Amino acid sequence: MDNPLLWILISIQVFMGAFDTLVHHEGTERLAWRPSQKTELRLHSIRNFFYTVIFLCFAWLEPHGAFTIALTAILGLEVLITLWDFVEEDMTRTLPGSERINHTLLALNYGAILALAVPYLWVWSALPTALVPVSYGWWSVMATLSAVGVGLFSARDLLAANRSERLTTGNPATLVAQLEPRQRILVTGGTGFIGQRLVQALVAGGHYVTVITRDPRKADTLTHPVRIITSLRQIHSADRFDAIVNLAGEPVANGLWTAQKRARIIESRVETTKALDALVQRLDHKPACLINGSAVGWYGLRQDEKLTEASTPCPAFVHQICEAWEQSANKIAEQGVRVVILRIGLVLSAEGGMLARLLTPFEFCGGGILGNGQQWMPWIERDDLVRIIAFTLARHDITGPVNATAPEPVRNVDFTQALAQALNRPAFLRFPERLLARLLGDMGRETMLGGQCVLPTLLQRRGFVFAHPKLAPALRVITGARSCTSERKAQERRA
Known part of the structure; x- marks a missing residue:
C-alpha cells in the first residue's frame, strides 16, 4: 500500500x-x-x-x-x-x-x-x-x-x-394537567426552545393550539395537530382564543450587541406584542389572559441583593429590553385582558438554551468558571417553566410580574461544579473577566459576568410546587446521569 x-x-x-x-x-x-x-x-x-x-x-x-x-x-x-x-x-x-x-x-x-x-x-x-x-x-x-x-x-x-434511554422527559400532558377545561391558545415563539415544549404539552393535554411562525419549515418540529399561521392577519375577527402566550423575540446572547443587534432584540419583541394588541382589539371575543415573556434581566445587575417581584430595577441594556417588552404587553391589559409577565431565569434543558451550548465543552473537559464565579445565576428547568405557564393560565388571581425561577439561585462557581459533577468530568478552567469582556463586550458583561439573585416569591405564595427546586439534582436528571433515577422519582412525586 x-x-x-x-x-x-x-x-x-x-x-x-x-x-x-x-x-x-x-x-x-x-x-x-x-x-x-x-x-x-x-x-x-x-x-x-x-x-x-x-x-x-x-x-x-x-x-x-x-x-x-x-x-x-x-x-x-x-x-x-x-x-x-x-x-x-x-x-x-x-x-x-x-x-x-x-x-x-x-x-x-x-x-x-x-x-x-x-x-x-x-x-x-x-x-x-x-x-x-x-x-x-x-x-x-x-x-x-x-x-x-x-x-x-x-x-x-x-x-x-x-x-x-435516561434522557426521556416523560409524558408532556402532565405539565399542563391543571389547565382545565380544554383551552384555545395562541402561541407566538412556538417553534423556539421553550415554545416547542409548551406546544407539545398543550397538544398532549388535548388543547387547541395555534402557532404563529415566520418560517413554516420550523413547524415540522412541532407536535401535531397544531394550526400554523405565518401572520396574525390570517386570524379572523370571529376566531376565539381563551389565552395568548407570547414568547417571540430575537435571541439575546447569541452574538455581539452591535447597534443593529440591539435594535433587533427590542423591536422583535415590541413589534410582535403591538401586533397582538391590534389583534385583541379586533377580535369579537377577547382572550381572558395574556402570558407574556420577559426575563430576570429586568432587574439589571444587582450583585448579592435578593430580588422579588416588588424590587426596583437598575440601569442595563437587559433592563431596557425587558422594560420595553413589558410596557408593550401591559397596554393589552387596558382591553380587559389579564396580563401576566413572566420574568424568566436561565432555562435549563439538554435540548436547547444556554445549557445545551455548555454540554459538549463540559463533556470534553472544556468547562470552567466565568470571571470570579461569584455572579448569581437564577435558573429554571424547562418543564418547570411550562408548568408555571399552565399554572398562571389557570390561576385567575395572578396578574402582573412573576419571577419564573427556581427557589434556589446559585453562583456561577456552584453551577460549574454541579454541571461538571453531573457529567462526571473535571472543570478546572477559568475564563478571566477581562478576556470575556474584551471578546464579548457588553453582552458578556451583562449576560455572563453580571447576575441577579432572583426569588420566585409570588409563585411560592400561591402554592406552586417546583419539580426541580435544587440545581444539582436537576442537572443529573437533565443530563441523564446514572445516578438520576432517585431524582427522577422524587421529581414525579413533587409534580
Missing part, C-alpha cells in the same frame, strides 16, 4: 469524517443529546470501531491470507453500516444541506479508496496467512492518530446511545 494517491484519498476521508463529526454530529445536530438518535449513535459507534481497525491495519500491518479476507469483510460491513445509517437519518431527523453534501463526498471518496485497495487485497489474499509489519512513515503516523480519534468517538457514541 505504498501508493501515494491511495494515502491522499485516505487523508481526505479522515478530514471529511472529522468535519462531519465535529461540525454536524457534535455541533449543529448535537446527536449525543437527542434521545431520538439512539440507533444512529450506535451505528456511528460500530462504524468508527471498524475505521479504528482499518486505519491501524493500513498503518502498520500487511494482512495476508485469512487476515486479508477478514479485512475485506470489515470494509464491506462498513458500506452496509453506512447505508443503514443513511436510512436511519432520513427517518429520524432532517439533515442540513452541508451534511448531505459531505456524506455524498465521503461515499464517493470511500469508493475510490476501495477501487485502489482491491488490487492489493487480491494479491495479499493469495499469500500464506500472516500479519506482516510495515511502515509508511508519516502516512502511518497520520493513520494511527486517526485511529485514536475514531476510537475515542466510537466509545463516546456508544456511551451516548446508552445514556439516551
Whole structure:
C-alpha cells in the first residue's frame, strides 16, 4: 500500500469524517443529546470501531491470507453500516444541506479508496496467512492518530446511545394537567426552545393550539395537530382564543450587541406584542389572559441583593429590553385582558438554551468558571417553566410580574461544579473577566459576568410546587446521569 494517491484519498476521508463529526454530529445536530438518535449513535459507534481497525491495519500491518479476507469483510460491513445509517437519518431527523453534501463526498471518496485497495487485497489474499509489519512513515503516523480519534468517538457514541434511554422527559400532558377545561391558545415563539415544549404539552393535554411562525419549515418540529399561521392577519375577527402566550423575540446572547443587534432584540419583541394588541382589539371575543415573556434581566445587575417581584430595577441594556417588552404587553391589559409577565431565569434543558451550548465543552473537559464565579445565576428547568405557564393560565388571581425561577439561585462557581459533577468530568478552567469582556463586550458583561439573585416569591405564595427546586439534582436528571433515577422519582412525586 505504498501508493501515494491511495494515502491522499485516505487523508481526505479522515478530514471529511472529522468535519462531519465535529461540525454536524457534535455541533449543529448535537446527536449525543437527542434521545431520538439512539440507533444512529450506535451505528456511528460500530462504524468508527471498524475505521479504528482499518486505519491501524493500513498503518502498520500487511494482512495476508485469512487476515486479508477478514479485512475485506470489515470494509464491506462498513458500506452496509453506512447505508443503514443513511436510512436511519432520513427517518429520524432532517439533515442540513452541508451534511448531505459531505456524506455524498465521503461515499464517493470511500469508493475510490476501495477501487485502489482491491488490487492489493487480491494479491495479499493469495499469500500464506500472516500479519506482516510495515511502515509508511508519516502516512502511518497520520493513520494511527486517526485511529485514536475514531476510537475515542466510537466509545463516546456508544456511551451516548446508552445514556439516551435516561434522557426521556416523560409524558408532556402532565405539565399542563391543571389547565382545565380544554383551552384555545395562541402561541407566538412556538417553534423556539421553550415554545416547542409548551406546544407539545398543550397538544398532549388535548388543547387547541395555534402557532404563529415566520418560517413554516420550523413547524415540522412541532407536535401535531397544531394550526400554523405565518401572520396574525390570517386570524379572523370571529376566531376565539381563551389565552395568548407570547414568547417571540430575537435571541439575546447569541452574538455581539452591535447597534443593529440591539435594535433587533427590542423591536422583535415590541413589534410582535403591538401586533397582538391590534389583534385583541379586533377580535369579537377577547382572550381572558395574556402570558407574556420577559426575563430576570429586568432587574439589571444587582450583585448579592435578593430580588422579588416588588424590587426596583437598575440601569442595563437587559433592563431596557425587558422594560420595553413589558410596557408593550401591559397596554393589552387596558382591553380587559389579564396580563401576566413572566420574568424568566436561565432555562435549563439538554435540548436547547444556554445549557445545551455548555454540554459538549463540559463533556470534553472544556468547562470552567466565568470571571470570579461569584455572579448569581437564577435558573429554571424547562418543564418547570411550562408548568408555571399552565399554572398562571389557570390561576385567575395572578396578574402582573412573576419571577419564573427556581427557589434556589446559585453562583456561577456552584453551577460549574454541579454541571461538571453531573457529567462526571473535571472543570478546572477559568475564563478571566477581562478576556470575556474584551471578546464579548457588553453582552458578556451583562449576560455572563453580571447576575441577579432572583426569588420566585409570588409563585411560592400561591402554592406552586417546583419539580426541580435544587440545581444539582436537576442537572443529573437533565443530563441523564446514572445516578438520576432517585431524582427522577422524587421529581414525579413533587409534580
